[in-house]
Amino acid sequence: MSNGEILNSDILRARIAELEYGKNGAITAETVRRIYIEETGKEPPGEITIYRSDDLEAIKKIKKDGKDSGFDGSIIHFYNPEKGINQSYTITRGTEGSEDNGSGDALDPMYDLLGIYNGKIRDQYDHAVLFDQEVTKQINEKVAKDIEKRIKSGENIQKVDLEKSGIGHSLGGNLIQMLQIMTQSYRNVYAINDAPPSVYQLALIDPVFAAKIGHKFKIDPADHRQLYELNARDLQAFGEQYYKERGQNIQHLTAEEDLMYAATVVRGFLHLGADRTANMIDTYPETKGVREILKNLSDDDLRSLQLFIADYAPAYVEGGVDGFIGELTGYDQNFKNSIDGVKKEWDKFLSKGPEWTSFNMKMPVGAPRMAFVNVPIPVPKLPDGLVNSLKDLATGVENIKNKLTTLLTQLPALIGLAEKVTAGLRKDIVASLKEVQSHAKSILVDIGDSGLVVLKNLFTVKAINASDIQRLITNAIKVKNEMNAIFDKLKGIFDSIVNFIKDFDKAVEAHGVLHVASSLAAENGRRYEGNDMILFKGEGAERIEINLSSAVRVYQTGLDKYQEKSEILNQLRVMYQQEYLDDFENRKRRLMGSIHEMESNPRSYSYLLPGKDREVTSINVHEDIRPLSPIIANTFEEMFHHFQQEHKKGIELIGKIKTSIENLFSEEKAISAIFDLR
Structure with a gap:
């Protein structure tokens, strides 16, 4: 496991970050587990717990009070003390056109423009800090209680400190970087097609940095106009040097054609952490990208x-x-x-x-000394x-x-x-x-x-x-x-x-986190749609595509259904045995017992004879008990045989889904595990 991290690849992180954009909070323990299995062919090494910002009481109160900033995020916690695993991943969501699945206000674009680019608002950052701190506290308390319980039960186990990492895309990439450089709480931060922090944003959020700017450039940093008048390259260089150490654990994954990357030529953006160009992907080799158009603009233009x-x-x-x-x-x-x-x-x-109506106007009268008197002047009155x-x-x-x-x-x-x-x-x-x-x-x-x-x-x-x-x-x-x-x-x-x-169309598409994941996986014959993995091979008209995630769902759901049918068939067999075969034998046994009892104790049945002085001295029963009709047995056995054959054919048909895909993509060694792991 690279660096000991569970989410140890760009593709894994990108696919799980994409879950943040699903309707009604698509990040669940089940979806994280499925994606992990699809990408690694193995079970996740720890128990998975999901914390969502919408579920946090402090965030709920903010929204209830009408102060929703638009911040959304999730934290994934992996926990397995036996294996020494106690890891969390804070995932900050990127820009959405509007809140509440399209029915709310467009809060994210406002923060992009006024928070990041111009440094005039900071509410999303503040709410991201609140969310991360509150959930970290909950996780630490939960783990401490679990370790204490295990020790009391006699387990030889030690506490494992929480290791935090951060993942963010677009606006979320900005927020997760801001959290790192301001709080230093993550061992690694992964920013995907991110909006970098800007000096204007940091001048608002970090008062120490703002004071340093004021001292260095002899301005009032609270006056944004003065900030904008500064030479942007000098200000950017100053900021990058100031935050260099704090941002050293920031990793970038960027598409060359990404619209956000193109926009980073705009003045004031800080490039912190690992060299962005060292982990760039060319998702559209045939185009130079929007950045080529924008990079020739002067600082005054920008x-x-x-x-x-x-x-x-x-x-x-x-x-x-x-x-x-x-x-x-x-x-x-x-x-x-x-x-x-x-x-x-x-x-x-x-x-x-x-x-x-009228108003008074002063008019001169008299001579040689001039005097003034008020003379009423009639004017038309205008209606309201x-x-x-x-x-x-x-x-x-x-x-x-x-x-x-x-x-x-x-x-x-x-x-x-x-x-x-x-x-x-x-x-x-x-x-x-x-x-x-x-x-x-x-x-x-x-x-x-x-x-x-x-x-x-x-x-x-x-x-x-x-x-x-x-x-x-x-x-x-x-x-x-x-x-x-x-x-x-x-x-x-x-x-x-x-x-x-037209390149902007591609730049918008290239900005999407799934597009990045698909580009990374293309050489391995994979791409992604929504939360699904698509396998492909061949080109042009001969290209074959299989939705592996969908096929696995069909396969596993099919097996579950046939397992249910098998259990129902077994129940029918038991009921047939009990209601027909066992019941017939029980009735026969009771009858023979009654016959034996009558033959053994004939005098006890004397009351059946008329008269008082008569006595039964002997009873001899000649029984003729016919066996259960073979029609009943044959009917049930034929029915069971039919159901068994149908069940067998169904299982074989479901199995062909798996074997056909395994044969078609024989180079994919993990496919069997993906089908079988649940």
Whole structure:
């Protein structure tokens, strides 16, 4: 067993990490045991206990209080004191699109963006620490009680200290590395297609490190803008040196095409532990991967991208592309509704005519010395419905004005990024961004001060010139038309990006932990789907694939069913023996006993004769007991023979599943053990 670890191979660790993504907590002792048998051909060397974060009372309370961070994880404990085994594996789950099997909020992407990349939240890390510490305490208490019980019963046994290891994929890879460098509680950590820790994340979580940054670079580390302004390479080098010793037991398993690995060219990521390139796998040899596209971007480009993501990613998580564009431009359904609302209220106001009110205006009177007096000026009074509608529309116009002003400052950098990333191959993306830029400038001209004028007058005397209201409505309609064009262009850009970077599709697939496991196992003729192992041989049209896990389930379930049938058949035989053969002999025995008793004691039956003075002196019974009808015996024996033959054929058929696969994949020495171990 390599390094004494039970989960001692990349494939084993990857397959078991994949179980974290199963519905309703797919990590069970049974699934861990089955995967271990499939990969090693042997029984796991210890008792398996699973601890899930959702079952921990402290985590339940956090969720009940409405403070769910999105953290999920499991701890697998292997225990066999006779063999000196007391090992646990903390498995932190990676990014999921949303919680609760798709019905909850998208908490993981938020943590990816705001926790890891920008260092603004730390809740998932805190909950991972809580989970690991609480379960470690439970395991130590359980083991201590077991050892004490064994010693009292006379066993010569010694306590074995708990040895902890960590496994994490994607976001989970980040969390497990953070746990190691902050707590030093694992002998080894295995990060699969991981999101590395970032200096920005650590500056938030580790106050000592933050103070070191402040002293080294003469900044306030609590000011994230100052952090972002630092030279990222210098900051990264400082962080890697600072955490070098703490991270020395971190191992990496990375696909070259992995999307997360491609993203690590973004500034501020720390590469700790073993050399990542020493354990990389090329899962798509025909492509260079997304990293080749991104690595030529400058630090300024990446900083702009980092800030842009931080500003708008939450809106994308919340509402997809429409939500992203709405946050980017200020244009959404509420704005469209407010135009209709103002038009409706304005038309109603014009048709009914205004009510009048007045306000005092100071007017000069007298000469040569000038004096001022208040003169009432009549003005039309606006109804509340119109006032509220005007306020909504004017506020929406000003919001769009502010958002587009910000966007125009960002577009030059985004256009530059697009030109570098697409390398001139998709000029339509760059052209569309420039058209967005042109539309934004046109909208700002259309808006002018129309929104401000209306808002100013609304908050003074609630009296506005009709021309100001009409100008606001006219400008808002122009904005709507221009914004529809921007919306279409931005959506078109998203579509173009999807069509352009086909490698990103492969990068997303390559990020999956099962894809990594399948790539590792491919040279041995194996791949994985869900929790199942697929054996294959041959290429092209001659390729043969067998779902070994499914075949083993069918084989073992079939054997179980035929074992049940065999037990039922045996029960039928016993019942036949008891209800027919034994019962016939028992009846016959009782009858012969009665006959013998009558012949031996004839006088005791004198009461059967009429009269008082008569006596039976002798009884002689001539019995003729026929044997049980052979029809009964033949019927049952034929039935039993039929059932036996059916049972035999069924067992042979089930056995062919095993022997056929063994013959087809004769080079797989462990197949027999996989079928037979339960």
